[in-house]
Amino acid sequence: MVAWFWKRDKDAKERPRKVVIAEGLWIKCDSCKEIVYRAEVERAGRVCPKCRYPFRISARERLALLIDEGSLEERDAGLVSQDPLGFKDTKRYRDRLKSAKEKTGLEEAVISGLARIGAFPVVVCVFEFEFMGGSMASVVGEKIARAIELAGVKRVPLIILSASGGARMQEGILSLMQMAKTAAALQRLGEERLPYISILTDPTTGGVTASVAMLGDVILAEPRALIGFAGPRVISETIRQPLPEGFQRSEFLLEHGQLDLVVERRDLKETLRRLLAFFADRPPLPVP
């Protein structure tokens, strides 16, 4: 039940009813629009109890759900973006960076490092969508490329969780170059016969889809994640046709052979553990 109250005093007939939603206890689901109990959502790994929609979560929350507790050895956390083009639109790029840092507590839109999942060592990269839409700045591309190389040096699998609007327009061509750089690094990882598991979360679009996200040996996605290159309006106007229902959502992509599996958030860690065991060619270790 939603805790909301209204009152009307006789002297103010014109005043609208006052609706108060108890702050913090209840949240509205972005998908089914139901008001749901926050604690229940948190318990389910930030998934709507009514419709199973996985809410967007931060990179830190993702890591907490996926990797073995306390196993992250973060790398390249000190790499920070410059403003090579002196870019300004409605705001200066430098100011946008500053407020993104304050908002997220991160230096850039990706966290990378060594970690363990079900005791298997891995290199992991997680995009932070709240940092300028998880856009791929030069530093983001550099951190990912270094993480890929680290997986090669350590001889461990690579896992990247994407949540991104694509290239960072404030860095122009320098951002686009990250697509080639990360793709080339992944090619070398493949030549070294090391697996790369890509996990697509809501939303994964633009240059990130067109590079790292879709180059996985295994590509997983969360339910109902928006996954695409250009937005639906642009595509619809280009091909001059209405788009089919569910277009650019995980389930649609799975049906059309673009993904290997759509995995509920609560099953993601166990799925990864099994995949890592498969690639390691040994049975999964017992759950600690």
Ligand SMILES: [Zn+2]
């Ligand atoms: Zn819902």
